[in-house]
Amino acid sequence: MNILLIGEYSRLHNSLKEGLIKLGHNVILVGTEDGFKQFPVDYNYGASFFSRSKLKSFSILINRLTSLNLPQIESAIRFYRLLPKLKEFDTVQLINENSIKTNSTLEIWLLKKIIKNNKKIFLLSCGIDHLSVKYAYDKKFKYSILTPYHENQNLKDYYKFILLKLQRPAIKLHDFIFKHINGVLASDIDYHLPLLNHPKYLGLIPNPINYNKIEFIPLSITNKIIIFHGVNSQNYIKKGNVFFDEALEIIKNKFPDKVKVIRTEDIPYNDYIKVYDACHILLDQVYAYDQGYNALEAMAKGKVVFTGAEQEWLDYYNIEADTVAINALPDANKISAKLEWLILNPENILNISSNARAFIEKEHDYITIAQKYLEVWKH
CATH class of the missing domain: 3.40.50 (Rossmann fold)
Known part of the structure; x- marks a missing residue:
């Protein structure tokens, strides 16, 4: 054809x-x-x-x-x-x-x-x-x-x-x-x-998702938990990035010795996907029910992604909340609470990481x- x-x-x-x-x-x-x-x-x-x-x-x-x-x-x-x-x-x-x-x-x-x-x-x-x-x-x-x-x-x-x-x-x-x-x-x-x-x-x-081109990077938590926030300035308000920035301030003040934050703005796609290789957690977008491309590719790499993961999405794919991705709500306190849950329970990061890759291979091949x-x- x-x-x-x-x-x-x-x-x-x-x-x-x-x-x-x-x-x-x-x-x-x-x-x-x-x-x-x-x-x-x-x-x-x-x-x-x-x-x-x-x-x-x-x-x-x-x-x-x-x-x-x-x-x-x-x-x-x-x-x-x-x-x-x-x-x-x-x-x-x-x-x-x-x-x-x-x-x-x-x-x-x-x-x-x-x-x-x-x-x-x-x-x-x-x-x-x-x-x-x-x-x-x-x-x-x-x-x-x-x-x-x-x-x-x-x-x-x-x-x-x-x-x-x-x-x-x-x-x-x-x-x-x-x-x-x-x-x-x-x-x-x-x-x-x-x-x-x-x-x-x-x-x-x-x-x-062509996950053959996306290397799954098994996560290892030996020192600080790395959180990545990549911003497209044109979509800052529409994506709800302000809630991520506010949540990150809460987390940095509460866990200064446990987290490292990487924040980028308006970088080309090929640079973007390389920069977040080292992170454990990626903050994608708030105002969504489902994942966009950035989130899916990050999940294929084994990142724990804060993105759209609403109940309608859970029902469609028949999965449990907070097992494949984290639903990012338009509330900085709720986002920081989920981040804290992961920081204090790093085994959850590892579990979600492997689940995310498996989900991409199953549903997005x-x-x-x-x-x-x-x-x-x-x-």
């Missing part, structure tokens, strides 16, 4: 591609490398000219004066130039509803060409799309990435990009995509719940997951 994957987000499509190739299929991945994370793609349509430091301020000024987003227009032009190479695929999968990273009008125009020149089109829900944002905006989650906005309307500018998904252009793009796709898939519980009972929903397929995609794409 010839397969085209459009867009990249947290290395999901790279891992899926690796699984599909193992199963004997031809796969082309086009994308933007996801900003500073620099994920590999076969063809890159990300804005490069207007991303240069000397032109960034110019493009921002033009956007303020005219509402024109020059990087988005550049992405559209670069994608358009790739169109001759993006034909006659059996299956095309979009990483989300804005996979080309341009404005809604241009996105629709370019997607029409993709739809015309290929056989089947599928959508993956694994990021900020209309339905998941509306579900969160309507407070159907007990907490979500929109919780800080609900609690503080002064954050409206910070949430501008997300809230755009509720406005007419994004809704028009959403309606167009759902009219033409063969189906939509969710990558985890956070996207599964908003899609339940939708007529085009084909189900949840867990994130594929990239070849098994690729096979599940193939089965659904027959729809």
Whole structure:
């Protein structure tokens, strides 16, 4: 089968591609490398000219004066130039509803060409799309990435990009995509719940993890327990990192001789995954029901990860709380209490570490997951 994957987000499509190739299929991945994370793609349509430091301020000024987003227009032009190479695929999968990273009008125009020149089109829900944002905006989650906005309307500018998904252009793009796709898939519980009972929903397929590329590092606690907190500054509020920082202050003051904290900010993906090799505990995100890619890869390495691990996730995989990952709640005191439990009971760190790796191998094996995609794409 010839397969085209459009867009990249947290290395999901790279891992899926690796699984599909193992199963004997031809796969082309086009994308933007996801900003500073620099994920590999076969063809890159990300804005490069207007991303240069000397032109960034110019493009921002033009956007303020005219509402024109020059990087988005550049992405559209670069994608358009790739169109001759993006034909006659059996299956095309979009990483989300804005996979080309341009404005809604241009996105629709370019997607029409993709739809015309290929056989089947599928959508993956694994990021900020209309339905998941509306579900969160309507407070159907007990907490979500929109919780800080609900609690503080002064954050409206910070949430501008997300809230755009509720406005007419994004809704028009959403309606167009759902009219033409063969189906939509969710990558985890956070996207599964908003899609339940939708007529085009084909189900949840867990994130594929190529754990053969991720060395399991058996943990040894001989001195201090190392806690890693890697921050993406753009998502600091949405991910709830403030609760981790507050919890870490509590822990550092309470156990100065027992813990070492490593904190990074906005480092490339390949550097990020190396920096946390030495840690025992990794702090990922708060406002989630399930794990994203960073958490899953850390779990594959055998780290004890504080992340989304809500009851809905426990029920879906039929596992017990605090045995595979730690559910990080939006409460610094509760997070610090869980950290203290681990610090005072280091055997729990070792048990969760081995359980985490076993869970990834069982539920997120990239070849098994690729096979599940193939089965659904027959729809």
